[in-house]
Amino acid sequence: MELSSLPVCTVLPTYNERANIGPLVEGILAHTPPAHRVLVVDDNSPDGTWQVVEELAAAQRRTGEHRVAVLRRIGEKGLTSAIQRGIDIALAEYxxxxxxxxxxxxxxxxxxxxxxxxxxxxxxxxxxxxxxxxGGADLAHGLTARTLSRVINGFAGLMVGPQVHDYTSGFIAARAAVLREIRLRGDYGEYCIDLLGRSLRAGYRVVEVPYICVPRHAGESKTGVNLWDYLVKGRKYVAAAWRVRR
Ligand SMILES: Nc1nc2c(ncn2[C@@H]2O[C@H](COP(=O)(O)OP(=O)(O)O)[C@@H](O)[C@H]2O)c(=O)[nH]1
Ligand SMILES: [Mg+2]
Incomplete structure (x- = not known):
């Protein structure tokens, strides 16, 4: 199939990303063909992120386009379940x-x-x-967070395999066949190690594409910013790598 007519969906999990979501959605639409859709899964953000996307979707409908949609989840929260919900809709409905x-x-x-x-x-x-x-770099985090990421990724490399250097990336594209076979597990960023480990074990071809991570544009990180937050998350990453070890 021609790349330009490939049905692709970008799932965008959001919690309080009001100032970021508009430019992000518009950036994706501007750099992808019409067959590429965007689905925001917002957990009823108090800052009204979902509202911004509803407005974008309404503006699109007025021009006859239907590339943007938002799912506003009420009474449900969590990064991994938000991404999985978006994947389910992308596969079943789109x-x-x-x-x-x-x-x-x-x-x-x-x-x-x-x-x-x-x-x-x-x-x-x-x-x-x-x-x-x-070709890749992390300009977003300080030395402590970068060092911790390298240590966790070093451990994941030993446990899961040397094919991947950024097991905690969270910036992913996957074929429908992979996502039909493997459902995301976990509640935060550790799902990524788990998904990549199980994909490698199942014999799927996993490749890395370098990218430069830049500081968050507006708002606050949900991971946190101090050493304690990082260690709490890091422990879950290590556990996920151990669970999917070769
Ligand atoms: N739907 C949803 N999205 C979330 C939740 N927690 C975090 N996110 C989103 O997950 C992404 C990663 O969070 P972020 O704060 O950037 O984490 P960091 O990169 O580790 O600092 C962002 O797009 C957040 O808005 C959640 O509970 N529900
Ligand atoms: Mg972030």
């Missing part, structure tokens, strides 16, 4: 052949989404946006 997802704070540039999709079109089953391969 007939997506490829699903991508990312952080919605503009730390992952929308211009890199087509590069992940291209990697799939070139034969990969899963494409991982990676900070830790040549």
């Amino acid at each position: 007939g997506a052949a490829v699903v991508t997802w990312m952080d919605c704070d503009l730390s992952m540039p929308p211009t890199d989404v087509p590069r992940l999709v291209q990697a799939i079109a070139a034969g990969a089953d899963v494409a991982v946006g990676s900070r830790w391969v040549p």
